[in-house]
Amino acid sequence: MIRRRGEAGLAPHVRPHVRRPAQTGVCSAIVSLLPFERFRELWGRAAVAAPPPPADHHAATLATADAAGRPSARVVLVRGVDDEGFVFYTNYTSRKAREVASNPQAALCFHWHWLEEQARVEGLVTRATREESDAYFRSRPRGSQIGAWASQQSQPLASPGELEARVALFEREFEGREVPRPEFWGGFRLVPDRFEFWKAAESRLHDRILFARIDAEWIESRLYP
Numbered sequence: 638m639i640r641r642r643g644e645a646g647l648a649p650h651v652r653p654h655v656r657r658p659a660q661t662g663v664c665s666a667i668v669s670l671l672p673f674e675r676f677r678e679l680w681g682r683a684a685v686a687a688p689p690p691p692a693d694h695h696a697a698t699l700a701t702a703d704a705a706g707r708p709s710a711r712v713v714l715v716r717g718v719d720d721e722g723f724v725f726y727t728n729y730t731s732r733k734a735r736e737v738a739s740n741p742q743a744a745l746c747f748h749w750h751w752l753e754e755q756a757r758v759e760g761l762v763t764r765a766t767r768e769e770s771d772a773y774f775r776s777r778p779r780g781s782q783i784g785a786w787a788s789q790q791s792q793p794l795a796s797p798g799e800l801e802a803r804v805a806l807f808e809r810e811f812e813g814r815e816v817p818r819p820e821f822w823g824g825f826r827l828v829p830d831r832f833e834f835w836k837a838a839e840s841r842l843h844d845r846i847l848f849a850r851i852d853a854e855w856i857e858s859r860l861y862p
């Protein structure tokens with residue numbers, strides 16, 4: 638159950654959190670970092686406890702939907718979690734990017750099976766800044782940089798040879814120099830207004846904690862498993 642802070646009849650299990658005053662702007666509506674702090678702690682634990690060979694604790698299922706509401710989901714690697722949101726990188730002409738352009742609502746679902754924990758986040762997706770995308774692109778191995786140029790992600794591919802030819806084309810094009818970031822490739826940031834932390838428990842009586850951002854506050858509540 639979600640109640641606003643200060644509302645009469647606040648259920649005993651609902652604990653509102655207000656950490657700092659509201660600022661202006663889309664992301665600055667986040668006035669409490671509590672769910673972010675909780676997420677980072679969990680993410681860190683998932684990294685440390687990942688079984689060998691290291692399971693990738695960055696991987697998450699990204700759900701988007703087109704303008705008609707038809708959903709689609711795929712795995713992406715979440716490269717960063719800052720105080721505003723969750724950053725992943727992709728091709729700006731891919732199916733996911735086209736869907737986000739017409740419907741910016743999206744969700745990410747992380748499952749760390751080695752912890753028996755899941756984290757879900759939902760919110761609006763915006764493009765990361767050019768500077769962020771440039772910096773991340775520069776940090777990638779050269780092969781991945783060439784791959785970003787060669788892949789027309791989500792478009793039909795006539796044959797594997799076509800892709801190999803495009804890789805060879807861009808290897809020649811950028812021979813002896815730094816590979817620039819393609820304009821059609823970069824980051825997105827999902828700015829959450831809802832987090833849910835799920836932890837497995839005995840007899841499937843799992844623990845579910847929801848944080849919903851209402852106006853400028855994160856409101857915490859519990860859900861039935």
Ligand SMILES: Cc1cc2nc3c(=O)[nH]c(=O)nc-3n(C[C@H](O)[C@H](O)[C@H](O)COP(=O)(O)O)c2cc1C
Nearest residue numbers: 696711712713714725726727728731732733734791
């Ligand atoms: C473990 C894993 C990590 C992936 N990471 C990314 C990623 O960070 N960015 C990306 O664009 N695709 C990534 N992919 C590929 C996507 O799942 C998907 O196939 C691709 O982005 C095309 O999706 P779309 O056609 O829905 O846009 C990853 C796949 C797997 C299995």
